[in-house]
Amino acid sequence: MKAMILAAGLGTRLPAAHDDRPKALVTVAGRTLLEIALVRLRSFGVRNVIVNAHHYAEMIVDYLKANDNLE
Secondary structure, eight states: OEEEEEEOSOOTTSTGGGTTSOGGGOEETTEEHHHHHHHHHHHTTOOEEEEEEOTTHHHHHHHHHHTGGGO
């Protein structure tokens, strides 16, 4: 099964929490929102995920590389 995570927004409704990072990399209880979404998708049987990124896209790419694509 495949999925797509929409992480390209500017996050204007969450300004204080992400002045220096995309909303997908904001942490909640020590985990990024992106990690939480990917782990949940995996639990539902999703194995292929595309992350649509624009705002701070390189930070998202670097995060995924540094964490072995959260596999």
